Amino acid sequence: MLPRVVLYLSVFALVALGLLMIYSASSVMAAADPDCNYNAAYYLIRQGIFAAVGLGAAAVMSVIDYHVFADYLLPIIWAITVALLMLVIISSVGAGAYGAVRWLDLGFFSLQPSEFAKLTVILTAANVCKRYFEDGALSFGAFATIMAVAVGVPLFLIVVQPDKGTTIICAVTLVVMAYLAGFPSRPILALLGCVIVLALILAFKDEYSRERVFTMLDPFQDPLDKGYQIIQGFYAFGTGGLFGVGIGLSRQKYSYLPMAHNDFIFAVIGEELGLAGTLGTLLGFLALLWAGYQIARYAPDLTGRLVAAGCTSLLVIQLLVNVGGVLSLIPLTGKPIPFLSYGGSSIISSLMLVGMVSSISLHSSLPVTEYDERRQDWGLTSEPAHHYRSEPSLSLVGEPTPRSQRQAGAATQTPPFSVVGGGRAPSSTPLAGTRRATSPESLRAEREFSEAHAGGRVSVDGRGRRRIDLGPSASERLRPTR
Numbered sequence: 001m002l003p004r005v006v007l008y009l010s011v012f013a014l015v016a017l018g019l020l021m022i023y024s025a026s027s028v029m030a031a032a033d034p035d036c037n038y039n040a041a042y043y044l045i046r047q048g049i050f051a052a053v054g055l056g057a058a059a060v061m062s063v064i065d066y067h068v069f070a071d072y073l074l075p076i077i078w079a080i081t082v083a084l085l086m087l088v089i090i091s092s093v094g095a096g097a098y099g100a101v102r103w104l105d106l107g108f109f110s111l112q113p114s115e116f117a118k119l120t121v122i123l124t125a126a127n128v129c130k131r132y133f134e135d136g137a138l139s140f141g142a143f144a145t146i147m148a149v150a151v152g153v154p155l156f157l158i159v160v161q162p163d164k165g166t167t168i169i170c171a172v173t174l175v176v177m178a179y180l181a182g183f184p185s186r187p188i189l190a191l192l193g194c195v196i197v198l199a200l201i202l203a204f205k206d207e208y209s210r211e212r213v214f215t216m217l218d219p220f221q222d223p224l225d226k227g228y229q230i231i232q233g234f235y236a237f238g239t240g241g242l243f244g245v246g247i248g249l250s251r252q253k254y255s256y257l258p259m260a261h262n263d264f265i266f267a268v269i270g271e272e273l274g275l276a277g278t279l280g281t282l283l284g285f286l287a288l289l290w291a292g293y294q295i296a297r298y299a300p301d302l303t304g305r306l307v308a309a310g311c312t313s314l315l316v317i318q319l320l321v322n323v324g325g326v327l328s329l330i331p332l333t334g335k336p337i338p339f340l341s342y343g344g345s346s347i348i349s350s351l352m353l354v355g356m357v358s359s360i361s362l363h364s365s366l367p368v369t370e371y372d373e374r375r376q377d378w379g380l381t382s383e384p385a386h387h388y389r390s391e392p393s394l395s396l397v398g399e400p401t402p403r404s405q406r407q408a409g410a411a412t413q414t415p416p417f418s419v420v421g422g423g424r425a426p427s428s429t430p431l432a433g434t435r436r437a438t439s440p441e442s443l444r445a446e447r448e449f450s451e452a453h454a455g456g457r458v459s460v461d462g463r464g465r466r467r468i469d470l471g472p473s474a475s476e477r478l479r480p481t482r
Contacts, residue, residue, distance in 0.1 A: 023043070024272060046344070047342055082154060084111075122310035128151075162206075168199050175192050180309050215332075244270070250268050263335075264326055308360045321335050
């Protein structure tokens with residue numbers, strides 16, 4: 001329960017922070033834009049609608065068993081994803097921007113299929129790994145072939161758009177899932193090396209990609225053009241200082257910082273909330289990472305573990321890719337921060353990933369321990385003790401069952417332990433075979449001795465010697481007469 005609560009709280013806090021910062025970063029631009037009807041809250045309203053849709057999708061996915069998505073509906077999900085990715089490439093309805101064709105223009109909404117393809121890639125990889133590692137239904141050759149086709153086709157269609165950032169994010173996520181699935185270290189290192197080579201190829205493949213690499217190394221070489229956005233982000237962080245200039249008081253959002261409400265919203269957070277705000281944002285994602293991995297740890301099967309860890313890892317990896325680009329630690333990729341940056345496809349797909357993790361948490365249970373099994377055998381009844389006197393297998397509190405009445409098969413089959421009543425046992429009587437003095441003096445002396453020794457089993461032998469009788473067996477010695 002605790003990881004699920006932490007997951008919900010961290011996501012709620014990040015979405016709320018995102019709505020606040022989107023309104024702050026976009027209000028000036030929207031108020032002066034006729035396409036936004038001069039409405040300062042234009043982007044806030046749209047992001048709020050997208051967030052509501054995403055929360056609804058996440059809620060539906062939470063109550064449905066994740067096996068429905070990862071097993072039964074996976075072929076349909078995969079086919080729809082591939083069809084949308086192909087439609088982006090071959091259809092004239094693709095909306096191009098900044099050298100990429102990634103969107104489907106639906107009029108009221110621009111759909112980015114690659115954002116939703118990330119979940120499909122995770123589900124597909126988890127399903128194939130489960131069939132190979134857990135079910136043993138695939139040979140290694142069949143496993144490698146199916147993985148190359150089922151995962152490779154969506155990734156190829158994504159990189160052709162080109163959407164290099166999503167490709168790298170999915171590739172790193174697959175490396176994490178391979179490690180958690182139990183791959184040997186050498187294949188994982190080889191896969192990681194392939195990801196690094198792929199990243200280098202994509203970084204130097206096109207002219208504008210190479211310019212981003214050179215801009216990352218030294219943005220001040222071209223401060224008014226290629227390095228302008230990164231430098232303005234630096235100014236935002238420098239102005240924010242430790243605690244920021246205050247919410248809504250950013251100067252860079254006044255047409256100085258391009259894409260302030262989208263790709264560079266982390267810089268606006270740094271300016272208005274300072275170092276404390278940026279660290280708080282990272283702590284929010286750190287809490288989400290802990291919760292997601294705890295849910296993966298308690299998942300009932302390999303599919304649940306891989307899907308929960310994959311969805312959580314992807315969200316954090318995408319955060320690091322964006323932050324690294326804004327800080328000029330890696331080339332810019334144009335990938336938004338989950339939950340924070342403006343974008344309908346981004347926030348809906350991110351919340352769907354959270355919904356999948358929540359489904360795994362809701363359909364998981366802790367393993368039954370030895371102590372749980374023992375407690376399941378216990379029972380409590382308020383029936384009078386005499387109703388059970390005829391049950392030789394039932395031991396009443398305060399009344400030991402004689403050995404002659406115990407079941408012969410008790411050594412091989414232990415009956416459930418039951419607590420009945422709990423009242424005081426009858427007063428003790430001398431054990432069979434012992435002689436008891438009956439004179440008034442002896443009885444009075446025995447009573448006084450018994451009272452002085454708090455009700456111990458007191459007996460007097462034929463010579464008048466008083467003693468506390470411990471009985472002939474260990475079970476008798478452990479039972480007081482009170």
